[in-house]
Amino acid sequence: MSMAYVIVAVLTAAWIGFSGFSLLRRAEFVTQPLIDYGVPRPSWTLLGLVKAAGAVGLLVGLAVPAIGVAAGVALVLYFLGAVITVLRARSYKTVVFPVLYLAPAVATLILGHAA
Template identity: 60%
Template sequence: MSTTYVVVTVLGAVMAGFSAASVFFHAEWTVKPLADYGVPRAWWPWLGAAKAAGAAGLLAGLFVPVVGVLAGIGLVLYFLGAVVTVLRARWFSHVPFPLLYAAPVAASLVLGF
């Protein structure tokens, strides 16, 4: 396991964890766009939980690689779904944000192979 892989994986986990916490604590910069995109408020805790589970899975993957791969795939799919949500809401200027969160997770998956 290379140092680069560990650093990128931890970075991806921290970013996903931060994103989850911002949903759990209803940070305005996170929940206002969710409302603007039309994401039902009842979904927010589940979305935060999915990101938190993905972050924990990435960290666990440093010790059990298959868990990290599954968590990484789940997070990449989650953030691709976020891109689709942003595109459907026609907020094209917001597309880079979910991609920014997906990048270190995808890099972690690539480095893991």
């Protein structure tokens, strides 16, 4: 396991974990875009839990690689879905935000596979 993988995995987990926590706490900077994109409120808790679980999975993956891979794949799919949601809402100026989460999830998955 390379040091680059460990650093990227920990930073990615922290960033995505913070995002999941912020969604679970209903922070306005997270919820307002969801309203704008038409994401139904009843799904917000599940989305926050998925982010949090993915972040924890990346950290557990440092000890159990298969869990890290599963978490990485799940997060990549989650954020691809987020990109699609933003594009379907025709919010082209804000599509960069889910991409900023997608990129480190992809990097973590690639570095984990290379290790």
